[in-house]
Amino acid sequence: MASEADESDGLAEGLAHATGNAAFVLSLRERGVRDTAVLRAMERVPRERFAPPGLLAYARQDIALPLACGQTMSAPSVVAAMLGALDVRPGARVLEVGTGTGYVTALLVRLGAVHVRSVERYDGLARAARQNLGRDLNDATVEVADGLAQEAVRGETFDRILINGSLEALPPHLPAALASGGRLVAGLWTGRASRLLTLARDGAAAFARTEGVVLRLGPLTPGRALAPSRTA
Template sequence: MAARLVEKEEFAALVLRLRAEGVSDLDLLTAVEQAPRSLFVPPQFAEQAYSSRTIPIECGSFLEGVDFAVRVLHQLRVKPGQRVLEVGTGSGFMTAVIARMAERVLTIDRYKTLTANAQKRFEALGIRNVIVRQADGSGGLQGEGTFDRILVTAAFESMPRFYADQLVSGGSMIAPLIISETECRLVRLTKTGSRFEREELFNSPYLPIVPRVASQL
């Protein structure tokens, strides 16, 4: 009971911080509340679940600070009935939030450990509209049709057009781009017919996209 109360208090503090930054979408904030952050962090970092710092997880990956994660999802603008592709499952936190708003989510990661752990968390939360797959996301994802939204959490050196081609008209994709050795920026591409509009959003922590499935992890 005490842990649940602490989580509610930390979520309330997060909402106040986000509203100060102009993030007040009730559907998004409700979806965040329905994906208890403490379930997605390693036990030793439970007290920092709602902090703005990045938290290390398995396979050398990390969990973005919660404020940053929600800002990204705010920019993704997921709507009911949409089909979403996420490249880089990680802990599954952002996946779980998206799943509360979208019709269906396909999430992929190169690490079997991460996909397996994320699947267990989705099952514990009763989330059934997510397909989790261990796959190489470095060269696109063929044979899965088109998506309304695509979120890439690993960084590319140039905008991955092979993913942009999997967007429906009017769809959008968010991905981090490596600008220099020390700077990475989140970018949104919106597809209109055969054209793409590019918008730079804000700086982002990142891990670079790595090809091939990791068979031993």
């Protein structure tokens, strides 16, 4: 049986964790994040679970974190803006391009996606994401492939498509893979900055396009990485 000291330590640790989560969400509110579902998901999915081991102290700060292979873990406010625009509904089938360490994948699951197919070009990052996701893999798959290639779609349709990075132009097969009523969200490089791009499919071939706020997003590189990558 656990001693009273062990129970006290456990309660203190739980309280500190809850307090830290509340402060994290409050900081996002102060930065203009208002989507209640997104905030709730970010409160329940600890970012430190997906952050590089040497940077855990910065996991609850609103900054991008460097990853292996020259990639980055986007700042929480950027992630929140993209997820708010994506408007994930319970039961949605989602294609995610750019898994990273799996943080956004876990948030998509928490938001109610019935399945997330996440595609990552770096084998090392994909392995780390699978490990980080743990039980959330029941509702997600992480594949190593070029997420920008037509082969990544495999003839499927999706309710939501999230591109975790910035592109100068969207490959046309990605919007075409949206189901009727579906949404695609990405960063669009304008030559000076990346802006939040949202495409909403209204019918068979009708798309409503919206360009929103400036985002600090890294560029997405096409192609699958040729050599196995390391995560450290």
